[in-house]
Amino acid sequence: MTHVNRWMRHLSILTHLFFLMRNLLSTALVATIAIFFACTPKTGSKITAIPTHPLEPAAWDSMGKPVIGDDLDDTAPLEYTLQEPAGISLDSLPPYNSSHTFEVDLIHTKIEISFDWAKKRANGKATLTMRPWFYATDKVTLDAKNFDILSVTFDGKTEQLKYNYNKEALTIQLGKVYTRTEEFKIAITYTAKPDERDSYGGSDAITSDKGLYFINADGSDKNKPQQIWTQGETESNSFWMPTVDKPNERCTQEMYITVDDKFKTLSNGLLISSKKNSDGSRTDYWKMDKPHAPYLFMMAIGDFAIVHDKWRGIDVDYYVEPKFEPYARDIYPYTTEMLEFFSNKLNYPYPWPKFSQVVVRDYVSGAMENTTAVIFGEFMQHTKRELMDVGRINEKVVAHEMFHQWFGDLVTTESWANLTLNEGFANYSEYLWLEQKHGRDVADDHLMTEQQGYLVSASGGGHPLIHYGYNSREDMFDSHSYNKGGCILHMLRQLVGDEAFFTSLNRYLKKNEYSDVEADELRQAFEDVTGQDWKWFFNQWFFASGHPSIDISYDWDETAKKASVHIMQMQTGEGAPQIFNLPLAVDIYDNNGKAERQEIRMTKRSQSFVFDAASKPALINADAAKALLCEKVDHHTQEEWAFQFRHAPLFFDRWEALQGLQENKAELTTQVSKEALKDKSAIIRLKALGGFEPDDIRIQAEVEDMAVNDPDHQVRAMCIGTLAIVGDKKYIPIFEKGISDELPYSVVSASLEGLLKTDPAAAARVAKTLEKDESDAFTEVLSSLYADSPSLENLPFFEKKLATIDGFPSFPFLANYQKFLLGLNDDALLSQGVEQMKAIALNLNTSQWRRFATTKAIADIRNAMQANGRTEMAASFEKIITAIKENETDALLKSYYDGF
Ligand SMILES: [Zn+2]
Numbered sequence: 047m048t049h050v051n052r053w054m055r056h057l058s059i060l061t062h063l064f065f066l067m068r069n070l071l072s073t074a075l076v077a078t079i080a081i082f083f084a085c086t087p088k089t090g091s092k093i094t095a096i097p098t099h100p101l102e103p104a105a106w107d108s109m110g111k112p113v114i115g116d117d118l119d120d121t122a123p124l125e126y127t128l129q130e131p132a133g134i135s136l137d138s139l140p141p142y143n144s145s146h147t148f149e150v151d152l153i154h155t156k157i158e159i160s161f162d163w164a165k166k167r168a169n170g171k172a173t174l175t176m177r178p179w180f181y182a183t184d185k186v187t188l189d190a191k192n193f194d195i196l197s198v199t200f201d202g203k204t205e206q207l208k209y210n211y212n213k214e215a216l217t218i219q220l221g222k223v224y225t226r227t228e229e230f231k232i233a234i235t236y237t238a239k240p241d242e243r244d245s246y247g248g249s250d251a252i253t254s255d256k257g258l259y260f261i262n263a264d265g266s267d268k269n270k271p272q273q274i275w276t277q278g279e280t281e282s283n284s285f286w287m288p289t290v291d292k293p294n295e296r297c298t299q300e301m302y303i304t305v306d307d308k309f310k311t312l313s314n315g316l317l318i319s320s321k322k323n324s325d326g327s328r329t330d331y332w333k334m335d336k337p338h339a340p341y342l343f344m345m346a347i348g349d350f351a352i353v354h355d356k357w358r359g360i361d362v363d364y365y366v367e368p369k370f371e372p373y374a375r376d377i378y379p380y381t382t383e384m385l386e387f388f389s390n391k392l393n394y395p396y397p398w399p400k401f402s403q404v405v406v407r408d409y410v411s412g413a414m415e416n417t418t419a420v421i422f423g424e425f426m427q428h429t430k431r432e433l434m435d436v437g438r439i440n441e442k443v444v445a446h447e448m449f450h451q452w453f454g455d456l457v458t459t460e461s462w463a464n465l466t467l468n469e470g471f472a473n474y475s476e477y478l479w480l481e482q483k484h485g486r487d488v489a490d491d492h493l494m495t496e497q498q499g500y501l502v503s504a505s506g507g508g509h510p511l512i513h514y515g516y517n518s519r520e521d522m523f524d525s526h527s528y529n530k531g532g533c534i535l536h537m538l539r540q541l542v543g544d545e546a547f548f549t550s551l552n553r554y555l556k557k558n559e560y561s562d563v564e565a566d567e568l569r570q571a572f573e574d575v576t577g578q579d580w581k582w583f584f585n586q587w588f589f590a591s592g593h594p595s596i597d598i599s600y601d602w603d604e605t606a607k608k609a610s611v612h613i614m615q616m617q618t619g620e621g622a623p624q625i626f627n628l629p630l631a632v633d634i635y636d637n638n639g640k641a642e643r644q645e646i647r648m649t650k651r652s653q654s655f656v657f658d659a660a661s662k663p664a665l666i667n668a669d670a671a672k673a674l675l676c677e678k679v680d681h682h683t684q685e686e687w688a689f690q691f692r693h694a695p696l697f698f699d700r701w702e703a704l705q706g707l708q709e710n711k712a713e714l715t716t717q718v719s720k721e722a723l724k725d726k727s728a729i730i731r732l733k734a735l736g737g738f739e740p741d742d743i744r745i746q747a748e749v750e751d752m753a754v755n756d757p758d759h760q761v762r763a764m765c766i767g768t769l770a771i772v773g774d775k776k777y778i779p780i781f782e783k784g785i786s787d788e789l790p791y792s793v794v795s796a797s798l799e800g801l802l803k804t805d806p807a808a809a810a811r812v813a814k815t816l817e818k819d820e821s822d823a824f825t826e827v828l829s830s831l832y833a834d835s836p837s838l839e840n841l842p843f844f845e846k847k848l849a850t851i852d853g854f855p856s857f858p859f860l861a862n863y864q865k866f867l868l869g870l871n872d873d874a875l876l877s878q879g880v881e882q883m884k885a886i887a888l889n890l891n892t893s894q895w896r897r898f899a900t901t902k903a904i905a906d907i908r909n910a911m912q913a914n915g916r917t918e919m920a921a922s923f924e925k926i927i928t929a930i931k932e933n934e935t936d937a938l939l940k941s942y943y944d945g946f
Pocket residue numbers: 047048049415446450468469472473
């Protein structure tokens with residue numbers, strides 16, 4: 047699954063990130079609201095990033111003896127502090143979420159299903175082929191959540207079997223004892239009622255795991271297509287089919303999906319036939335003849351345009367809403383190229399019979415790797431021009447879900463405790479793809495974001511990466527399983543070398559294909575291939591908590607001609623190793639910029655490493671590979687940082703050098719920052735720009751030039767935005783040049799802001815033209831412009847947008863709308879506007895984004911009325927807010943409303 051919650055380092059692109067929903071919608075909403083209101087991404091001030099550069103294959107022995115150092119014969123075992131779960135007395139076992147214990151093995155699933163849109167129910171018949179797993183049994187227990195069970199028989203028989211059903215588990219008496227060599231087939235007829243959870247005690251807070259979703263079921267929302275789709279992970283497909291809903295189960299599958307003939311369907315495997323029925327409906331028959339886990343089963347039904355590609359003879363299909371058909375290949379960029387790349391890199395061809403991708407409405411996650419049929423949220427679906435501002439998000443998510451087809455679908459985590467065996471790999475595939483397609487700098491920038499995402503989250507507490515003690519399996523979908531898992535694979539790759547890394551992955555896939563895995567199986571694959579013991583690595587990174595926190599300082603002994611590096615491990619976190627076994631590459635630079643590499647291994651809490659050097663090194667780069675996942679304080683001087691920026695080879699080197707310099711506003715900082723404006727990496731150029739005040743005349747010429755000529759439009763938009771803040775009329779030609787249909791929305795928006803400062807009349811004319819654009823990309827800048835000088839002629843713009851605005855853009859838009867309404871100074875119009883917002887806030891069929899943003903706007907208006915002494919009006923708006931709160935069923939939104 048992809049959760050999308052990548053930290054945005056640049057607020058200029060924040061508005062384009064509303065679609066980054068990493069996790070369930072409610073979580074995305076929390077995160078977005080946090081960003082919207084609090085708004086500064088946290089990065090530890092001393093976390094000068096972390097990692098990379100391929101180390102040579104390890105030359106150390108497996109006991110962790112340092113090759114260079116002052117204590118070569120230290121072979122004391124590493125110390126670990128085991129986590130003591132809070133609240134557990136010493137004579138009790140700690141919480142342990144085991145893998146599923148099998149009673150029977152599900153071999154084949156056949157589902158015949160149709161839908162009742164009005165009641166949001168599915169009518170199904172499941173025919174399940176099973177046999178006892180090992181021990182003989184006379185009963186079988188299936189996951190089947192909130193069904194009405196209509197009939198349970200052996201397949202082809204009419205005699206009803208005895209069963210117990212408690213709305214979650216269906217236990218069927220088989221009437222005799224079956225042994226593990228005896229297959230049997232059970233047919234179950236049922237009605238699935240995913241929207242009627244109260245009947246078994248479900249809470250409103252967990253409606254997002256209902257498995258089967260009807261979108262705009264009654265067709266009342268004219269702005270939204272009607273769709274049905276499923277979301278199985280973690281154990282939710284048992285809301286629409288009886289199954290053994292566990293990740294360590296696998297079976298083959300047939301789906302007979304009956305729908306109105308106007309809809310398209312998508313499911314796993316191949317579409318074998320499509321048959322029209324006498325009642326005007328149509329039955330599509332999908333067949334998946336390779337086994338996979340039940341949580342990877344899927345259906346998507348709706349009015350889709352399908353664009354076809356082929357790769358090595360298999361169908362590659364892109365499902366989009368019809369108006370996005372021209373952009374289907376842009377929405378799922380590089381799909382066939384990635385299939386080729388990953389197949390070759392793993393030396394294991396894509397293992398399934400087709401590859402389809404579909405975007406659905408109101409999706410509850412970012413994306414999901416259902417075998418052969420990936421589902422994505424709407425954040426993917428844009429026009430080609432909009433996608434110019436989206437950056438590489440689409441290709442990263444496509445890569446992530448595609449890599450899951452191997453890591454997750456072909457080999458599947460045995461239990462949710464081992465989730466990183468799915469998500470760590472999918473996460474790391476984003477790095478692999480970026481490195482391949484766009485180069486090391488781009489990939490390293492991505493890695494740095496992943497590292498920081500983990501480190502920020504870990505500052506609030508952590509757990510072992512392989513985590514049997516979780517409270518809820520949903521908690522496993524965090525920045526440990528994803529970010530940390532990916533970062534650890536990257537470290538492992540640096541340690542073993544590329545060839546060993548990918549050979550080991552191939553071995554792991556081949557040995558475990560079509561089966562479940564746990565972390566030890568990964569370790570064994572690496573040990574088989576490299577001939578080395580990797581327990582020390584897996585113990586500290588996979589099975590312990592935390593990460594190293596290191597402090598690095600340097601010395602030079604002129605008399606002895608010795609340079610030294612002192613490293614201290616400072617980590618104190620609960621469950622974290624007090625001493626990590628840390629192999630590091632140290633680059634020692636002479637004054638000419640020539641580096642000599644030394645490999646060291648740290649095995650003590652505090653350790654010094656001494657090197658011969660003819661003269662004082664210009665720089666010692668103690669973590670030269672930049673692969674280590676850690677917090678780091680590096681005591682370089684300003685001169686050493688400048689040297690590192692100019693001579694060290696990696697993106698990380700330049701980033702952390704610039705960071706180190708920017709902490710001091712010295713002349714050297716300005717010099718290096720000016721050089722950084724010409725860096726080959728757009729991210730470094732942006733970081734350099736961020737170190738200057740907008741009106742800093744020392745870089746005025748550079749900014750003017752970059753505003754027009756920088757090859758990266760994000761840099762260009764930032765430079766134009768900088769000139770807009772300065773607001774000098776001499777920049778009008780630059781702003782005018784930035785307003786073009788050919789340019790990304792971000793550049794045009796920044797240019798409009800500049801024009802507004804320097805030539806308001808021209809800006810107003812341009813605004814009227816931009817209003818015609820169908821995209822919401824200009825909504826924020828236009829609504830802000832109109833809210834600043836409220837005029838009745840712009841009311842229709844707000845009313846029109848209010849009808850359709852959704853997702854993250856709802857927030858700035860509604861903030862501007864309430865400001866605009868207040869600015870009109872017309873009580874009747876204000877009340878009318880509030881009534882419109884109230885209607886949206888009360889409509890539980892509309893999205894949480896719209897409900898939240900409208901309620902917040904009404905609350906802001908009430909506050910303004912109160913502040914102006916308009917108590918009667920304030921009281922009437924207060925009543926509306928109370929009514930909205932009472933009507934709201936979402937616990938999270940209710941809790942936010944309590945704060946209004
Ligand atoms: Zn994933």
